Amino acid sequence: MSDCIFCKIARGEIPCRKVYEDDEVLAFHDINPAAPVHFMLVPKQHLASLADADESHAALLAKMLLLAPKLAKEQGLSDGFRTVINTGRGGGQEVFHLHVHVIGGGNIPPMVKRD
Ligand code: 5GP
Ligand code: ZN
Numbered sequence: 852m853s854d855c856i857f858c859k860i861a862r863g864e865i866p867c868r869k870v871y872e873d874d875e876v877l878a879f880h881d882i883n884p885a886a887p888v889h890f891m892l893v894p895k896q897h898l899a900s901l902a903d904a905d906e907s908h909a910a911l912l913a914k915m916l917l918l919a920p921k922l923a924k925e926q927g928l929s930d931g932f933r934t935v936i937n938t939g940r941g942g943g944q945e946v947f948h949l950h951v952h953v954i955g956g957g958n959i960p961p962m963v964k965r966d
Contacts, residue, residue, distance in 0.1 A: 857948035861895045872921050876915055877952075878922055887956030888926045892918060898949045901938045919953050928955035933962070 859865040867879035870890045881889040886919065892915045898904060904912060916934075923932040932955035937944040 855946075855948050856896055857893050857946055857950065858897050861893065870926065871918065874951065875911060878918065881952070885952075886927055886954045886959060888923075888932070889952065889954045890922070891920070891950040891952050892954065893948060899947045900944060900949055901936050904949070915951050919951060923953050923955060926953075926955075928953075931955065933959055936946045 856865065857875050861868045867877075870878035870880060871892075872878070876892060877894055878890050878892045878893055881891055894908075894911055894915070896911075898908065919932075919934055932953050935952040935954065936950070937952075
């Protein structure tokens with residue numbers, strides 16, 4: 852996807868504050884952090900959302916999820932963190948390249964407010 856912003860970041864065409872990189876996965880800090888630590892894990896291969904994943908992505912998804920606690924700890928989140936995957940417009944997704952948010956530090960409020 853030539854015009855996808857996270858593909859451009861994965862190709863190095865747009866700079867990012869890198870947290871981790873291997874041949875399949877890139878992690879970088881969110882440009883507009885929701886908490887003191889806020890980074891995202893993305894596959895280097897374009898995949899629009901979790902709803903577009905299939906069996907062929909199983910190992911990649913497992914790798915990303917297993918990296919999350921490792922990288923969170925490296926970023927100082929020894930007390931825990933929140934992972935968020937927004938999927939589709941109904942899920943509040945804004946960038947249509949799959950990403951796993953890792954958010955922590957400071958005060959993390961309940962995820963869903965109930966009356
Ligand atoms: P979504 O709402 O799709 O789950 O999250 C998209 C996230 O990408 C937002 O938190 C937003 O701040 C972040 N973002 C959008 N554009 C850029 C960018 O160019 N660089 C970085 N590092 N983050 C971005
Ligand atoms: Zn992309």
